[in-house]
Amino acid sequence: MTERETALETQGVTMRFGGLTALHDFSIRVHRGSIVGLIGPNGAGKTTCFNVMTGFYRPTEGKVLFEGRDLTAKGPHEVCREGIARTFQNIRLFSNETVLQNVMIGCHVRTPLNWWETPLPFGVGAKKEKEIREKAYHLLEEVELAHLADECAASLPYGAQRRLEIARALATEPRFLLLDEPAAGMNPQESQKLMAFIRHIRERFNLTVMFIEHDMKVVMGVCEYIWVLDYGVLIAEGAPKEIQADPRVIEAYLGEEAVADA
Numbered sequence: 001m002t003e004r005e006t007a008l009e010t011q012g013v014t015m016r017f018g019g020l021t022a023l024h025d026f027s028i029r030v031h032r033g034s035i036v037g038l039i040g041p042n043g044a045g046k047t048t049c050f051n052v053m054t055g056f057y058r059p060t061e062g063k064v065l066f067e068g069r070d071l072t073a074k075g076p077h078e079v080c081r082e083g084i085a086r087t088f089q090n091i092r093l094f095s096n097e098t099v100l101q102n103v104m105i106g107c108h109v110r111t112p113l114n115w116w117e118t119p120l121p122f123g124v125g126a127k128k129e130k131e132i133r134e135k136a137y138h139l140l141e142e143v144e145l146a147h148l149a150d151e152c153a154a155s156l157p158y159g160a161q162r163r164l165e166i167a168r169a170l171a172t173e174p175r176f177l178l179l180d181e182p183a184a185g186m187n188p189q190e191s192q193k194l195m196a197f198i199r200h201i202r203e204r205f206n207l208t209v210m211f212i213e214h215d216m217k218v219v220m221g222v223c224e225y226i227w228v229l230d231y232g233v234l235i236a237e238g239a240p241k242e243i244q245a246d247p248r249v250i251e252a253y254l255g256e257e258a259v260a261d262a
């Protein structure tokens with residue numbers, strides 16, 4: 001079997017906040033094109049891990065490499081331009097802007113307007129703005145939100161807001177997408193649809209997807225590979241079947257009932 005290409009790699013990442021070690025000596029490799037999961041109990045360090053990978057936190061120790069390039073010292077905007085996009089555990093939309101404008105904001109990462117190209121009705125700025133509007137609209141079609149383009153973002157139901165946040169992340173043209181609890185607050189039908197949606201966007205946009213999720217049906221249903229954190233320490237990794245059968249994971253997180261249900 002040929003070695004699959006690595007998209008993202010962490011090497012011995014440790015993140016301390018004062019006396020608290022939120023993440024300890026965390027080393028993983030994510031294969032390009034895969035859909036993978038990061039799970040563990042509340043406070044285990046999952047979001048911290050995403051914050052380190054996306055430049056929101058600079059790790060106390062260790063490195064983050066993306067396609068072989070060292071991202072450790074880069075800030076969120078630089079990481080985004082490198083091709084990593086994310087969504088947030090607590091949805092972060094521009095709630096007073098329209099659905100379309102929220103996606104257009106993401107597009108500006110790839111098509112920045114120069115200061116002399118202010119979007120007046122004429123000239124280069126207006127042309128770029130029109131292109132961005134069209135690109136944003138196409139993305140809304142992809143996530144089945146185009147019919148709501150002119151609605152205020154805050155007026156959308158919860159599941160739609162999550163899809164809008166994903167559309168905005170896609171607007172930055174990522175190769176690697178991180179989703180922090182995408183199924184949170186969704187009913188079983190919505191999370192079922194979400195699984196199909198994650199698979200669809202992986203194919204459609206040629207992505208590697210990593211997500212954090214507490215809904216085990218979603219995690220086990222869609223992930224090829226899973227890492228499990230507990231108190232900042234990686235306690236297990238493997239395919240869904242191995243994770244479900246791992247006594248340490250059952251004790252720390254899944255519980256006997258979840259395993260009986262699966």
Ligand SMILES: Nc1ncnc2c1ncn2[C@@H]1O[C@H](COP(=O)(O)OP(=O)(O)OP(=O)(O)O)[C@@H](O)[C@H]1O
Nearest residue numbers: 017020022040041042043044045046047048049089
């Ligand atoms: N900026 C910060 N300053 C201080 N402590 C922090 C900071 N960010 C995270 N922590 C702490 O690090 C630990 C891990 O938090 P993190 O948010 O990564 O957990 P999580 O696994 O995402 O949990 P949840 O499932 O509840 O979202 C927690 O004890 C948290 O309080």
Ligand SMILES: [Mg+2]
Nearest residue numbers: 046047048089
């Ligand atoms: Mg979290």
